[in-house]
Amino acid sequence: MNFASKPIAKRPLALLLLLSIFTVNHALADQLSIDSRDFIPFFGDQIYGESSAGNLVCVGGNGGKLFIAQVPLPPTPAQLDIRQLAIWGGDVSSTDASAQLERFCQNEFAPSTPIRTIISNVSSSGSGGNYFDAAALSFRVNDQQTCVYMVVVQLGLDGCSDSTLSVARVRVRYDVVQPPVADPIFKNGFEN
Amino acid sequence: MKKHFLLTRLSKHANFSLLLMAMALGTYSSCVSAEKAPLRVPLTPTEALNLGLDPGHDGMLFRVIQNSDGPISSSISKGQTLNYSVSAKEQRGVNSEVFLQDTADGRWCAVGSTGFFADIALNLPSASALTSMRIWGFDVSSSDLTVSLIERCTPNNQAGGVITSVIAGLTSAGNAGNFSQIIPIVANNTIDNDACTYTLRTRFSTLGDGFVCAGTSLRLQKIRFSYAP
Numbered sequence: 001m002n003f004a005s006k007p008i009a010k011r012p013l014a015l016l017l018l019l020s021i022f023t024v025n026h027a028l029a030d031q032l033s034i035d036s037r038d039f040i041p042f043f044g045d046q047i048y049g050e051s052s053a054g055n056l057v058c059v060g061g062n063g064g065k066l067f068i069a070q071v072p073l074p075p076t077p078a079q080l081d082i083r084q085l086a087i088w089g090g091d092v093s094s095t096d097a098s099a100q101l102e103r104f105c106q107n108e109f110a111p112s113t114p115i116r117t118i119i120s121n122v123s124s125s126g127s128g129g130n131y132f133d134a135a136a137l138s139f140r141v142n143d144q145q146t147c148v149y150m151v152v153v154q155l156g157l158d159g160c161s162d163s164t165l166s167v168a169r170v171r172v173r174y175d176v177v178q179p180p181v182a183d184p185i186f187k188n189g190f191e192n
Numbered sequence: 193m194k195k196h197f198l199l200t201r202l203s204k205h206a207n208f209s210l211l212l213m214a215m216a217l218g219t220y221s222s223c224v225s226a227e228k229a230p231l232r233v234p235l236t237p238t239e240a241l242n243l244g245l246d247p248g249h250d251g252m253l254f255r256v257i258q259n260s261d262g263p264i265s266s267s268i269s270k271g272q273t274l275n276y277s278v279s280a281k282e283q284r285g286v287n288s289e290v291f292l293q294d295t296a297d298g299r300w301c302a303v304g305s306t307g308f309f310a311d312i313a314l315n316l317p318s319a320s321a322l323t324s325m326r327i328w329g330f331d332v333s334s335s336d337l338t339v340s341l342i343e344r345c346t347p348n349n350q351a352g353g354v355i356t357s358v359i360a361g362l363t364s365a366g367n368a369g370n371f372s373q374i375i376p377i378v379a380n381n382t383i384d385n386d387a388c389t390y391t392l393r394t395r396f397s398t399l400g401d402g403f404v405c406a407g408t409s410l411r412l413q414k415i416r417f418s419y420a421p
């Protein structure tokens with residue numbers, strides 16, 4: 001018997017395999033990088049500047065140490081799965097730098113207090129110079145019409161650490177989740 | 193049998209032709225890639241200072257040579273391109289000593305600022321290819337403003353120094369009022385959001401001048417990029 005010549009419709013396993021390929025959610029990997037020059041001071045009177053590498057540093061031991069930038073994720077109706085938060089910078093300080101991915105949500109039409117969700121956090125460690133840290137995560141984003149996504153950078157735990165601690169960039173990797181390709185068609189075909 | 197012989201001969205000829213075509217394509221592609229190879233040169237200390245970069249960050253600062261000798265219209269891709277416009281109001285001072293002000297007529301650096309650089313972070317689509325940068329502004333000053341597209345890259349998934357490259361730059365000329373200028377971008381023009389970031393740095397004074405801001409007579413209004421998705 002020539003197996004190859006057998007119609008695929010008469011081979012249930014092959015048919016199931018084919019259907020599973022068609023009905024699986026296809027994801028497109030993408031990413032965005034937020035440069036240190038995109039971060040703005042949390043408070044208006046904060047003193048900040050650049051390190052010799054062009055990274056963001058805070059200035060003044062008792063000055064503000066928090067900086068914030070919006071994460072420009074693709075808008076609705078795109079559904080995303082955030083896969084990684086990563087940070088680069090310089091650290092020759094006794095304290096560390098960190099970046100926190102946060103979400104602020106409000107009602108779509110009614111007034112409401114923003115609800116803050118901390119999604120992930122990465123930080124420098126030690127004081128060896130250039131640093132990199134990354135956190136793997138799986139966080140579904142399908143609420144861009146009601147939520148904004150931000151990264152908050154903190155330069156030092158207690159106070160501003162001057163140019164010994166800097167942030168070069170923060171990267172958010174995500175998968176763009178596309179709707180099932182042929183699921184409704186095949187489902188209707190079987191149900192009917 | 194004869195038919196088979198002819199087919200074999202034909203197949204051999206076809207293989208040979210394919211080989212020749214592959215060789216020709218290989219030669220052509222190597223020529224093209226040699227022609228389009230991005231040329232980066234290190235920034236001189238003066239160039240670095242004029243961009244507000246630390247010349248002490250030696251070995252990590254570069255300038256991309258763009259082929260802008262020919263007519264601009266012929267350098268810009270004729271295929272499908274999209275536009276990405278950024279308002280100068282997006283600017284943030286390079287440090288807290290830069291005092292920016294703006295009206296509908298543009299954004300400027302106030303006289304008295306001890307810093308005179310401002311940045312805009314760009315959010316360009318991954319893998320798109322930039323083809324040109326155009327700026328709009330207002331210049332009735334004896335000084336000029338310079339807008340530079342800057343790429344900053346780190347090793348992809350490990351710690352490492354930031355490599356800074358100036359991809360393109362435009363300087364306002366004259367002092368006739370409103371102006372618009374364009375530069376084609378043909379080298380090092382593919383956006384890599386995985387390893388790099390892209391920012392626009394504006395210097396609100398003439399290169400080589402002292403630490404002054406030109407004030408309201410020198411304003412930036414808008415920047416537009418054309419790119420192939």
